[in-house]
Amino acid sequence: MLSRRTALAFVPLIPFILAADMPPVERHAAVQKAMTAARQFLDVNMPTEAVTALEAEVTNADGNKAFLALLREAYLSELFKIEKTENPDQARIGQLRRNIALLGGNVPKPPVAPPPPEMSLPAPTDASADAAAAFKKGDYAAAGKLFATVATLTAEQKTAWAYCRIKLAADRMNAPGCTPVTVAAILKDVTEALQLVPQHAELQKVGQAVLANAKQRETAPAGDADIVETASFRVRFSGDRELAESVAKVAETQRKIIYERWSGPPSAAWAPKCEIVIHATAESYTKATNRPVGCTGIATIKLANGRATERRLDLRADDNTISANALPRELTHVVLADLFPDKAPPKWAAEGMAVLASSPEEVGRYLRTLPRCARDGEWFGLAQLIELKDFPTEKITGFYCQSVSLTDHLIRVSGSEKNFTIFLRDTQRYGTAAAIKRVYGFETPQALETAWKRATLDTARGQTP
Numbered sequence: 258m259l260s261r262r263t264a265l266a267f268v269p270l271i272p273f274i275l276a277a278d279m280p281p282v283e284r285h286a287a288v289q290k291a292m293t294a295a296r297q298f299l300d301v302n303m304p305t306e307a308v309t310a311l312e313a314e315v316t317n318a319d320g321n322k323a324f325l326a327l328l329r330e331a332y333l334s335e336l337f338k339i340e341k342t343e344n345p346d347q348a349r350i351g352q353l354r355r356n357i358a359l360l361g362g363n364v365p366k367p368p369v370a371p372p373p374p375e376m377s378l379p380a381p382t383d384a385s386a387d388a389a390a391a392f393k394k395g396d397y398a399a400a401g402k403l404f405a406t407v408a409t410l411t412a413e414q415k416t417a418w419a420y421c422r423i424k425l426a427a428d429r430m431n432a433p434g435c436t437p438v439t440v441a442a443i444l445k446d447v448t449e450a451l452q453l454v455p456q457h458a459e460l461q462k463v464g465q466a467v468l469a470n471a472k473q474r475e476t477a478p479a480g481d482a483d484i485v486e487t488a489s490f491r492v493r494f495s496g497d498r499e500l501a502e503s504v505a506k507v508a509e510t511q512r513k514i515i516y517e518r519w520s521g522p523p524s525a526a527w528a529p530k531c532e533i534v535i536h537a538t539a540e541s542y543t544k545a546t547n548r549p550v551g552c553t554g555i556a557t558i559k560l561a562n563g564r565a566t567e568r569r570l571d572l573r574a575d576d577n578t579i580s581a582n583a584l585p586r587e588l589t590h591v592v593l594a595d596l597f598p599d600k601a602p603p604k605w606a607a608e609g610m611a612v613l614a615s616s617p618e619e620v621g622r623y624l625r626t627l628p629r630c631a632r633d634g635e636w637f638g639l640a641q642l643i644e645l646k647d648f649p650t651e652k653i654t655g656f657y658c659q660s661v662s663l664t665d666h667l668i669r670v671s672g673s674e675k676n677f678t679i680f681l682r683d684t685q686r687y688g689t690a691a692a693i694k695r696v697y698g699f700e701t702p703q704a705l706e707t708a709w710k711r712a713t714l715d716t717a718r719g720q721t722p
Contacts, residue, residue, distance in 0.1 A: 284317040285679040289521060292327055296524040304334035321682065322599045326563045329360040385414055397421040415453040416460070422450035423464045430470060443471045470567075488526035494535040500574060501535060507580045508533060508588060515585065515592045515614060519678045531568035531591055535579075542573045554583035556590040563598040565591075578616065585614035602681045605642050608657060609664025610677075623661040624713070630655035631714055639663075639706035643689050666709045670697050 291314040298307035308331045311324070318324040336353040339345050388403035401421035404414060426443045451464045485492040485501045490508045494501040508531070516523040536542035539550050546555050553576045559567040570587050572579055589611040593602060601607065613620060630636055635655030637645075642659055649656050668677050676696055683692035690702055699705040 284319070285682070286675070288314050288318050288321060288324055289675075289678075292324060293521045293524060295327055295331055299331060299334055302334075302338070304331050304338055307331040308335055319686075321686070323563070323597070323682075325360055326599060329357060330563070332357045332360070385410070388414070389417070392417050392421065397424055401425060410453075416457060419450040419453040419457070419460055419464075422446050423460060423467060426450075426471075427463075427467050430467065440471050444468065447471070486530070489530055490527075490533055491530045492533045492535065494574070495537055497535075497574060500579075504533060504535065504572070504580060504584060507584060511585045511588050511614070512592065515589050518614075518674045519592070519610065520596055520675065527565075527568060529565070529567065531570065531588075533570045533572065533584075535572050535574050537574050539573055539575060542571060546571050553579070554587040556587040558591055558594040560594060560598060565594055565598075568594075578619070581616040582619050586611045589614045596678065597681070600685055603643060603684070604645055604648060605656070605660040606664060606677075606681055609660040609662075612657070612661045613664060613668075620661065620665075623658045624665070626654065627658040627662050628714055630658050639702055639709070643702070662713050663709060666712055667697060669712075670708075 291310045294310045295307040298304065298310065308328070311328045311331055314324075315328075332353050336350060336357070339350055339353070384403050385407045388400050388407065391397075391400035391403060397420070401418060404410065404418035404421065407414065410418065426447045429439055430443055447464050447467050451461060451468075454460050483494050483496075483498060483501065485494070485498070485505045487505045487509050489512055490505050492501045492505045492508075512527075513523055534545070536545060542548070542552075543550055546552075548555055548571075554570060554572045557567065557569040557571070558565055568591050570584070570591070572583050572587070576583055590607065593607055593610065602610075612623060630652075635652040637649075637652065637655060637659055642656070642663070645656075664677065667680065668674050671677070680692050680696040683695055686692075687695065693699050693702055693705055697705065699708070
């Protein structure tokens with residue numbers, strides 16, 4: 258992690274006013290606001306403005322890993338944009354490269370497909386001549402069909418044909434209405450294309466990414482030929498379109514609510530979109546997810562370089578509370594991946610935040626069950642609970658009920674969900690004990706546990722779960 262002194266070193270042209278006397282909560286709020294603005298600028302290809310917004314809060318960020326990762330991304334985006342201009346500013350390029358190096362190494366190449374390979378035109382007596390001509394024009398569909406008719410291809414022609422097939426497959430996958438039948442064809446086509454160019458590293462990399470995406474879509478429910486799309490979601494379902502449209506609408510609304518509750522307004526729509534697969538029955542859901550029959554939803558998120566490369570929710574159509582409970586609960590996990598891209602929050606906090614997105618009736622069920630857990634020996638001490646790295650193998654009901662209760666209690670102490678997010682970031686930077694004191698004012702975790710028990714167990718004792 259970079260220190261404040263190091264952070265200042267890579268923006269010498271910006272005059273800063275040190276904010277050492279600013280309260281921690283205000284500093285965090287300023288940093289979060291700058292990060293939100295920067296993400297919005299980056300999403301619309303305005304990296305210079307993103308850099309300006311972030312550099313203004315470098316001193317307040319105080320080495321925040323997520324902030325520095327976003328700043329590095331903004332520098333990289335500005336660098337790539339400048340280098341594409343007709344007369345690039347070499348002084349600015351040099352400064353950006355120095356800043357990027359300070360933030361974590363050399364300047365990588367942007368993750369884009371390789372440019373189409375150069376081709377020479379063979380004699381016009383062969384169909385390959387027309388294929389090469391179409392390829393040079395960028396008509397990859399026509400070029401691909403023509404290459405397929407050529408009996409013997411040169412290594413250069415194989416590379417061009419593979420490029421056509423992989424690019425067209427990716428386009429088909431990203432188009433609305435991509436069905437399992439289309440996905441199966443994509444898997445076959447890209448696999449064959451990669452066999453044409455086993456030594457071509459760039460095409461292999463892009464092709465494998467397309468295959469990974471296609472294989473993930475293969476797990477959609479059988480007969481899933483229907484899709485509903487919104488700005489940030491692609492809902493796959495079989496049969497009940499009204500339910501799918503309702504889920505899509507609620508998902509967009511809940512995405513905004515969850516962001517604003519824990520951080521601030523969301524930036525642009527998600528890319529890639531979040532896939533929501535609605536399984537017709539509990540059995541089909543279990544088969545696709547390997548989750549118990551009693552489970553009603555699961556979120557899957559894959560991250561690379563601090564950004565989500567895959568977002569997915571699996572839900573059950575036979576769940577009568579799908580929009581009130583399972584959807585917002587699992588969607589919270591997807592949002593948390595954006596808010597904590599470098600290091601996930603502890604399990605208790607993530608589960609507590611997720612359940613609190615559910616209906617008041619669902620949240621109340623957890624809180625009312627807590628006294629029974631304490632009475633039956635299913636209570637984790639606070640120190641043990643907050644240090645759990647994964648779900649416990651026993652006392653799982655107590656774990657969930659305590660997670661919801663502790664999260665709810667800390668929100669009530671400060672009166673703000675956003676302060677809870679600040680607390681979680683502080684735990685990653687300063688440790689849990691220091692974060693508890695900084696944000697909530699308790700001198701020790703033990704003092705917090707005493708207050709928490711008094712506020713929850715004592716007042717709820719005697720209530721029936």
